[in-house]
Amino acid sequence: MSRPVIWWVRRDMRLTDNEALCAALEAGPVIPLFIYETRSESLGAAPRWRLKRALEAFSEALSEKGSKLVLRRGAALDVLRDVIAESGATQVHWGRLYDPASRRIDSDIKKTLRADGVQAHSHIGHILHEPMSVKTQTGDFYKVFTPFWRNIQSADVAFPKNNPKSLPQPEGWPTSECLNDWAIASDMYRGADVLARYSTAGEAAAWQKLYDFLEERAVTYKAARDRLAENGTSDLSDNLAYGEISPRTIWHLGQKAIASGAQGLEPFLRQIAWRDFAHHLMYHTPHMLQENWREGWDNFPWNEDTESSAVMAWKMGTTGIDFVDAAMRELWVTGKMHNRARMVVASYLTKHMMVHWRVGEQWFADQLIDYDPANNAMGWQWVAGSGPDAAPYFRVFNPDTQLEKFDPKRAYFSRWVAEGQVEPPQTALDFFDAIPKQAQLSSQDTRPKPIVRLKEGRERALAAYSAK
Ligand SMILES: Cc1cc2nc3c(=O)[nH]c(=O)nc-3n(C[C@H](O)[C@H](O)[C@H](O)COP(=O)(O)OP(=O)(O)OC[C@H]3O[C@@H](n4cnc5c(N)ncnc54)[C@H](O)[C@@H]3O)c2cc1C
Numbered sequence: 170m171s172r173p174v175i176w177w178v179r180r181d182m183r184l185t186d187n188e189a190l191c192a193a194l195e196a197g198p199v200i201p202l203f204i205y206e207t208r209s210e211s212l213g214a215a216p217r218w219r220l221k222r223a224l225e226a227f228s229e230a231l232s233e234k235g236s237k238l239v240l241r242r243g244a245a246l247d248v249l250r251d252v253i254a255e256s257g258a259t260q261v262h263w264g265r266l267y268d269p270a271s272r273r274i275d276s277d278i279k280k281t282l283r284a285d286g287v288q289a290h291s292h293i294g295h296i297l298h299e300p301m302s303v304k305t306q307t308g309d310f311y312k313v314f315t316p317f318w319r320n321i322q323s324a325d326v327a328f329p330k331n332n333p334k335s336l337p338q339p340e341g342w343p344t345s346e347c348l349n350d351w352a353i354a355s356d357m358y359r360g361a362d363v364l365a366r367y368s369t370a371g372e373a374a375a376w377q378k379l380y381d382f383l384e385e386r387a388v389t390y391k392a393a394r395d396r397l398a399e400n401g402t403s404d405l406s407d408n409l410a411y412g413e414i415s416p417r418t419i420w421h422l423g424q425k426a427i428a429s430g431a432q433g434l435e436p437f438l439r440q441i442a443w444r445d446f447a448h449h450l451m452y453h454t455p456h457m458l459q460e461n462w463r464e465g466w467d468n469f470p471w472n473e474d475t476e477s478s479a480v481m482a483w484k485m486g487t488t489g490i491d492f493v494d495a496a497m498r499e500l501w502v503t504g505k506m507h508n509r510a511r512m513v514v515a516s517y518l519t520k521h522m523m524v525h526w527r528v529g530e531q532w533f534a535d536q537l538i539d540y541d542p543a544n545n546a547m548g549w550q551w552v553a554g555s556g557p558d559a560a561p562y563f564r565v566f567n568p569d570t571q572l573e574k575f576d577p578k579r580a581y582f583s584r585w586v587a588e589g590q591v592e593p594p595q596t597a598l599d600f601f602d603a604i605p606k607q608a609q610l611s612s613q614d615t616r617p618k619p620i621v622r623l624k625e626g627r628e629r630a631l632a633a634y635s636a637k
Pocket residue numbers: 394402403404405406407409410437440441442443444447506507508509511512515533537539540541542544545546548549552
């Protein structure tokens with residue numbers, strides 16, 4: 170029997186369209202390995218909770234193929250070397266990640282393993298086109314989405330790889346740790362039970378969501394994606410974040426549907442391309458994860474106090490601004506937030522409240538089950554005005570008029586804010602089970618007064634912008 174091959178699983182937790190898996194399978198019996206690295210440990214509470222769900226679902230999918238997921242904790246290189254020594258593996262394959270820390274680790278690992286005499290290969294990750302392969306006519310990277318999108322539309326997207334029928338096992342398995350011992354989700358506390366009611370994990374669930382969306386909702390996506398109370402979008406963001414479905418699969422199924430006459434898919438595929446664009450920007454300008462993409466914003470008088478009473482009110486959904494409070498509560502309960510709501514709460518924080526986008530970015534990084542460093546940083550900088558191709562700073566969303574326009578019957582607001590309702594729905598009540606008890610909030614409270622009035626906040630933000 171040939172020597173085993175390690176398939177190092179990171180954020181590509183799927184069997185269909187997985188280049189690293191296919192390459193490993195060609196080389197020999199496969200040992201799927203997940204390493205709980207220090208970096209994963211520093212993820213926020215909700216993403217770590219979701220990671221655990223992804224690992225559970227993926228372990229199950231592997232056992233259905235006669236294989237299993239080996240779990241180990243530690244520094245990636247040390248663990249890989251240990252598992253190579255234990256198993257006699259001669260090759261390691263993995264899917265690339267495009268953030269600066271992963272790129273550094275990848276290149277160190279490749280160098281060291283190759284020096285050890287082990288073949289180490291990385292493959293395209295969960296993306297349509299790798300950031301280094303998309304170039305302007307002058308060979309530069311794209312800073313604006315529209316020309317990037319034009320380029321993507323005419324470029325060939327590789328056809329998805331098949332789901333293998335089985336995964337040949339090695340003669341002996343390296344030891345595996347126990348997922349529950351890692352206590353990955355321990356700091357979700359009681360919020361974990363609430364989140365569990367609102368999300369589904371795993372490759373099969375992702376495919377089901379995609380089929381349902383293509384069959385039932387794609388046709389109305391363009392208009393419905395902005396309507397807050399409607400289930401108008403694909404809801405695939407957390408599955409995409411953990412690589413449970415590949416963007417290439419989505420792209421090709423979308424193209425197939427378009428070819429057979431389906432309407433409305435282009436705006437959806439455009440959003441998938443926005444995700445690629447975020448990764449493109451993160452790869453070429455990694456400072457965007459922490460710093461203003463445009464240096465011109467470095468002296469803007471944003472407040473960075475993460476614990477001020479105003480910021481706490483924003484986090485807890487008690488700003489007194491209906492749209493903002495509903496959206497922040499949706500986040501506590503579901504670990505997600507409607508895209509328009511993300512824009513509005515980000516605008517209220519960075520403009521009306523004049524708080525640095527980093528404060529909001531970090532809160533989302535802690536709370537979102539679809540947290541993705543590239544999408545999150547791009548989204549925040551886009552709204553704040555400091556990013557490439559950003560919304561101009563003077564475009565300040567008015568949360569009240571946004572709510573009137575996109576939630577005319579106030580169904581979204583009522584879904585998430587219990588106060589003032591005689592019989593609040595379970596969704597709104599779940600918020601009080603998701604937040605820490607010390608917050609001492611209750612559905613019987615009266616609605617607070619706005620912490621920053623809309624007119625006042627807007628004028629102050631615009632004055633600061635003119636003085637910039
Ligand atoms: C301030 C802010 C922070 C954000 N943080 C994140 C984040 O951490 N993770 C994340 O996945 N998305 C983030 N987004 C983008 C967007 O809000 C979510 O991807 C979207 O709400 C997910 O819902 P869906 O899966 O139903 O999307 P659909 O509308 O069905 O779109 C399909 C997919 O396209 C991608 N996509 C959609 N909109 C965007 C966008 N504006 N930018 C990049 N990709 C997009 C997502 O992967 C999404 O799943 C953020 C947006 C803003 C304004």
